[in-house]
Amino acid sequence: MDLRPYFDDLERFADGQMSPAEQEAFELRLEQDEDLAEAHAAYEQLTADLRWAAGHDTLRLRLQSLDERMNERGTALDRAQHLARRRQRRLVVLAGLAGLLLLAAGVAAWYFSRPNRALPARSWEAYYQPDPGPAVTTTLLTKNPLLAEALDQYQSGHYPAALHSLGRVSPTTVGADTLLYLRGLMLLRQGQGNAAQLYLRRVEAEGGSGELARRARYHLGMAYWQAQELAPALQELRAVAADSLNPYRAPARRAVAAGVLEAR
């Protein structure tokens, strides 16, 4: 059925565009004209189908558009969650690193500050008991100012100056063995263990069993140790440790008992 001949009238009728008189006339024609009635039915079917098609298409497009929006929202949410998770992971890693650093710092602090009881000290200085020498008295200052000056410098830790001053002291005013002993002490304190050995050995050899020789023996042992000559050092210190009259018996015993000299 070709609707084209009737299309204008059918459309105006369906869309309510006719005047009341036109409409009445058209309705009358519909009852009398079979072709027009058939065209009207076909037109109604077309517009009904069109109504359905438009509705169907509208719903399809709306659902598609909603789907795209939801996908975009989902993607954005996923991205945001991913970023948040990454930020959280980074924070956890940083916190972990900070914790590890703190722990390492704590362990290091404990390690370096702990008292080392397991291993004995190996340095000669740890066992050395220095001899401050005779006290600088007014009498000494008056009687022997050069010796007093040397002693004062020695006791103040100015060893080169003390050695220089001691060199100016006349051997006639002070005993030769005392001068040798003091020179040995000063050289030992200055870190010249080899040189100190010469003077201290002479005092020990020449002093016999006197107090000064006993003292010199202890310092000689320490001078050997300072010069890394451990065997003679051990020998001398053992002798001192065995000598009940030696004023350095106790520190010598400690050094021998530590076993540091034997182990090395």
Add this chain to the structure above:
Amino acid sequence: MPTPLAETLTQLRVGNQKFLIDFYQRSRHLFARWAQRQHRLPAAQAHELLQDTLLDFYDQVADGRITKMPEDLRAFIYGMAQQRLAAQVPAHVPLPAAEAQRRQRLLAQFNQLGADCQQVLTYFYFHGYQFEKMGVKMGFPNATVARRQKGSCLRKLYELVRGGYDATWGAGTADNEG
């Protein structure tokens, strides 16, 4: 206040599709999980299946095949989706139904029209806009222009319909098919 179910059906028939849009928005995620679990369907395909099923549902309401709103709409829609899968209906092709061929042909021809014509006919026949309102929506100068545009678009569609008949039945018999 929620709309009663019976009224929802009436609203759908007169073109208010909000109910189905809301249903899709609410159920898309759960439906995709169900389709994944039951039929190992990827999410994107599940979303398409739900859209096609809702279009089926709308068509059945529009042409009167569904006259009563199902009590459990969710179960009903899931059942329809399951039927689509069982019948292995390709995406975007509705289930066989009375007059479906003619309507599908018209839908295809409707989609051949230009975007403006589709919009004009949708405004008039689906949304039921008056010519004045349609003129405002489309940016026409007045209602008369809107009416002429609608008439022109309807004729274009009819020519496409006639072309379809001619192609199917041949020009000589097209008039007899009506």
